[in-house]
């Protein structure tokens with residue numbers, strides 16, 4: 177076995193330069209996905225006719241097909257249908273694909289979050305004279321958000337890892353750079369292991385952050 | 400006062416309230432009894448439009464609404480006239496006991512927080528919960544949660560308080576303390592409408608007892624009239640069933656029954 181640990185350590189600073197791209201893809205996609213997800217969840221919870229059926233098909237399709245297929249469909253397929261999209265950059269296509277894919281999962285997570293707050297609390301709020309929006313703001317949303325945080329965080333971790341799919345359409349992010357280094361030196365294991373380590377550290381750091389935040393929130397409801 | 404006229408409510412095909420008429424005078428305590436499924440909860444919930452009635456007029460305090468042509472603003476005004484105590488307490492889980500009591504004051508009446516806290520502490524004191532003011536609902540027993548629920552209902556100074564089986568989901572050991580708190584409020588001549596299966600308590604606090612079955616008011620009168628000299632066959636049957644069940648409870652659970660006997664004697 178000849179595992180060149182020196183080489184692995186040597187390339188890490190070079191790889192780290194691509195962390196910002198990876199985080200950029202993940203964070204921007206997450207923000208857009210949250211916006212779409214909230215919108216979909218409100219449609220699901222309030223059972224708005226027509227929109228409800230559309231939302232269900234959207235969620236089912238984007239959860240039921242591989243993210244990679246969605247990415248290829250959007251980057252290579254859509255410009256064929258809509259020539260206007262010919263100039264779409266690989267980064268933009270990746271962000272669109274990741275946003276749509278993640279939003280389908282978030283919709284269900286947010287719906288569950290809203291429904292996890294029992295109806296009785298809203299009724300109690302109304303019975304002491306609050307309006308429904310007042311009940312939503314002060315009572316229901318704070319609990320719904322809190323209940324949705326762990327699952328939402330897992331989605332974000334998934335997104336950090338899945339952003340590596342973007343390399344298949346030519347975005348030079350962390351994995352793409354790793355592949356470049358692997359093939360130029362033929363030290364595949366070292367290069368990919370270094371890439372893996374960086375993803376691992378990223379997701380661990382995020383997990384720690386979330387753990388700290390959940391603890392802070394958790395304490396608030398029990399004294 | 401509360402005045403309900405020709406109130407009707409159906410869920411899908413079943414008519415749950417069939418032309419209900421009754422009145423509650425200011426300072427009066429009215430207890431509603433009846434078999435489960437007879438429409439007692441639905442009746443209370445129509446009074447604050449947690450259920451939208453199909454027909455009839457409802458007057459509570461200064462607000463009168465006609466169910467067939469009611470506007471959102473009127474519903475909101477009607478809702479400020481009552482508050483409700485629920486079977487499952489329904490405390491706000493993200494708020495402390497004190498915040499549960501003060502939240503509506505701060506949000507709807509824009510009351511200053513210090514002033515609201517003062518009122519909140521007074522009320523928690525009244526229900527014997529001031530030492531738990533900073534506790535969250537998860538850390539309170541059922542009886543404690545329900546006492547906070549009662550303080551929350553009192554805080555908004557409603558024209559009337561609606562109790563929907565306030566002790567039905569409590570462990571027997573906590574029933575007494577909650578009933579004592581409600582009796583205490585009744586003694587202050589607060590207008591109250593109470594749905595309960597605690598017959599001893601009903602007899603003790605009620606000015607008037609209403610017996611409901613199958614969506615109609617079968618019989619109403621003083622506690623003596625209803626419990627000692629019921630006129631209607633269905634009332635008699637219900638009370639008989641109830642006494643039988645109560646006797647069995649005593650056999651099965653002597654702890655619970657001693658608590659209930661305490662109540663009968665207080």
Ligand SMILES: Nc1ncnc2c1ncn2[C@@H]1O[C@H](COP(=O)(O)OP(=O)(O)O)[C@@H](O)[C@H]1O
Nearest residue numbers: 410411415433434435436437438439440441442
């Ligand atoms: N939201 C609802 N949808 C459909 N049926 C309901 C609903 N709420 C109550 N009911 C029905 O209305 C009837 C009366 O219920 P309820 O008012 O809860 O009775 P009670 O409080 O006397 O036990 C029951 O048959 C019940 O199944």
Ligand SMILES: [Mg+2]
Nearest residue numbers: 439440441564
């Ligand atoms: Mg009921």
